[in-house]
Amino acid sequence: MAKILTKGLDLWYGSFHALKGINSSFEANRITAIIGPSGCGKSTLLRVFNRMNDLIEGVRTEGEVLMDDKNILSSDMDLVALRKKAGMVFQRPNPFPLSVYENIVFGEKIHAEKVARDRLDEIVETSLKCVLLWDELKDRLSESALRLSLEQKQRLCIARLLAVKPDILLMDEPCSTLDPQATAKVEELMRELKVRYTIIIVTHNMQQAARVSDDAGFMLLGELIEFGKTQDIFTAPRDKRTEDYITGRYG
Amino acid sequence: MKKIKELLIEKLILICGLASIFFVLLIFLFLLKEGLAVFKTVSSFNFLFGKSWYPISEPPALGILPLIMGSLLVTLGAAIISIPIGVGCAIYIAEIAPLKIKEILKAGIELLAAIPSVVLGFIGMVTLVPLVKTVFHLPTGLTALSGAIMLAFMAMPTIVSIAEDALYSVPKTYKEGALALGATHWQAIWRVMLPAASSGIVAAVMLGIGRVIGETMAVMMITGNAAVMPNSILVPVRTLTATIAAEMGEAVVGAEHYFALFAVGIVLFVISFAINVTADLFLHKRQ
Numbered sequence: 001m002a003k004i005l006t007k008g009l010d011l012w013y014g015s016f017h018a019l020k021g022i023n024s025s026f027e028a029n030r031i032t033a034i035i036g037p038s039g040c041g042k043s044t045l046l047r048v049f050n051r052m053n054d055l056i057e058g059v060r061t062e063g064e065v066l067m068d069d070k071n072i073l074s075s076d077m078d079l080v081a082l083r084k085k086a087g088m089v090f091q092r093p094n095p096f097p098l099s100v101y102e103n104i105v106f107g108e109k110i111h112a113e114k115v116a117r118d119r120l121d122e123i124v125e126t127s128l129k130c131v132l133l134w135d136e137l138k139d140r141l142s143e144s145a146l147r148l149s150l151e152q153k154q155r156l157c158i159a160r161l162l163a164v165k166p167d168i169l170l171m172d173e174p175c176s177t178l179d180p181q182a183t184a185k186v187e188e189l190m191r192e193l194k195v196r197y198t199i200i201i202v203t204h205n206m207q208q209a210a211r212v213s214d215d216a217g218f219m220l221l222g223e224l225i226e227f228g229k230t231q232d233i234f235t236a237p238r239d240k241r242t243e244d245y246i247t248g249r250y251g
Numbered sequence: 252m253k254k255i256k257e258l259l260i261e262k263l264i265l266i267c268g269l270a271s272i273f274f275v276l277l278i279f280l281f282l283l284k285e286g287l288a289v290f291k292t293v294s295s296f297n298f299l300f301g302k303s304w305y306p307i308s309e310p311p312a313l314g315i316l317p318l319i320m321g322s323l324l325v326t327l328g329a330a331i332i333s334i335p336i337g338v339g340c341a342i343y344i345a346e347i348a349p350l351k352i353k354e355i356l357k358a359g360i361e362l363l364a365a366i367p368s369v370v371l372g373f374i375g376m377v378t379l380v381p382l383v384k385t386v387f388h389l390p391t392g393l394t395a396l397s398g399a400i401m402l403a404f405m406a407m408p409t410i411v412s413i414a415e416d417a418l419y420s421v422p423k424t425y426k427e428g429a430l431a432l433g434a435t436h437w438q439a440i441w442r443v444m445l446p447a448a449s450s451g452i453v454a455a456v457m458l459g460i461g462r463v464i465g466e467t468m469a470v471m472m473i474t475g476n477a478a479v480m481p482n483s484i485l486v487p488v489r490t491l492t493a494t495i496a497a498e499m500g501e502a503v504v505g506a507e508h509y510f511a512l513f514a515v516g517i518v519l520f521v522i523s524f525a526i527n528v529t530a531d532l533f534l535h536k537r538q
Contacts, residue, residue, distance in 0.1 A: 087431065094428040110433065
């Protein structure tokens with residue numbers, strides 16, 4: 001069953017029609033990549049799933065987005081619950097200007113009714129272990145997160161997210177500021193995480209999409225041109241425009 | 252010819268640049284020269300911690316503790332009032348207010364900063380002072396509290412505009428990150444944006460306090476000017492600044508009283524200097 005289902009999803013920024021009738025379905029425990037040239041609306045689509053677009057003034061959405069059969073676009077949707085369930089990793093790693101420790105327990109502190117001190121240590125350890133940072137950082141927990149390397153920062157952001165216990169990970173070009181080695185590590189991490197989470201990744205890097213994803217969608221000018229198994233899209237695209245893009249004719 | 256002209260202009264600008272430092276140095280030296288002379292007659296300990304200020308009695312009593320306490324009391328009161336309101340106002344402007352209200356508020360704050368202190372003092376004298384008198388059933392409304400309230404209005408524009416600036420320059424990604432983790436708007440402000448802007452906010456507070464401690468005219472008009480040790484915030488006090496302003500005109504040049512007033516100036520100078528340096532440290536820490 002689909003974890004996220006979009007039905008006739010349209011989105012406007014003021015008068016600009018950014019998403020045009022998107023129908024798609026994202027499966028649980030798989031990595032789905034959304035690819036396409038810059039400005040095609042892929043990040044916008046991702047930001048529909050945790051309603052981050054709400055922060056921008058003049059955004060209007062129509063259609064349905066069902067997450068576990070619940071329409072998240074309805075006006076009575078609890079945004080806190082939604083964002084807890086569908087966490088986001090941003091293009092630029094954005095750890096808070098707090099210590100490593102405080103970054104990770106942030107989620108617990110804002111969501112727990114009552115924060116149990118001893119539970120926090122446990123959360124920090126398990127979250128950091130999940131992103132394979134524990135050994136590197138266990139002695140630097142009180143250091144400012146801003147002093148970490150870019151890759152460590154991005155991993156920390158993922159750890160911070162996992163501590164909230166989401167269902168779905170929305171990744172908006174999570175590797176675009178990282179070097180190839182760091183990228184490989186983050187990709188490996190994604191493969192490990194997909195056992196437990198539904199992952200949607202937006203990327204302009206087609207090799208990355210081919211390497212890491214199970215399903216893929218190609219977007220162009222606000223339309224979802226093609227959606228299917230990654231293998232099919234990369235080896236036998238049905239649409240001429242998809243073929244042109246993945247063979248590097250534009251983009 | 253061109254070379255000489257260049258050289259000349261360069262030197263001229265150099266002189267302009269050095270002039271400000273030169274004048275500050277001169278002022279400071281003059282202050283020291285005149286002020287330190289008082290310590291020939293009174294020890295620095297008795298000067299700073301003496302509890303009575305009767306400069307024209309015979310022999311004069313030159314203890315400035317009541318004046319220091321007066322300044323501290325008024326400043327502390329003003330800080331307690333202006334910091335929460337000022338920082339709250341900054342948060343509202345930076346984060347919550349819709350664009351239109353934001354513009355109006357910012358203009359309002361600037362206008363508040365533009366009111367001359369003597370006008371504020373005058374308004375305080377005819378409105379606030381009687382109010383304090385009736386509310387607290389006091390013999391006079393000319394109290395430290397009245398001064399503190401009035402000075403809070405003076406500190407607020409500084410606090411609001413610098414704190415707002417600090418909050419505004421917090422990267423938007425911090426807020427996005429917090430919201431994406433399911434934080435409410437207030438949680439994002441309280442747990443991420445305020446800590447991120449903390450050094451700028453501290454600097455804002457320090458500069459606001461710096462303005463309060465140096466203020467003279469309004470406090471002289473509404474604090475009652477009694478140079479006695481205050482035992483509550485509801486009694487008249489006299490501040491360091493008001494003392495100099497009120498007494499300098501009648502002090503005999505070269506007399507102990509005259510030197511003592513300069514020494515009060517040194518104390519004031521040291522306090523404001525310390526506050527400004529602290530504020531500066533925090534501002535630079537931010538960058």
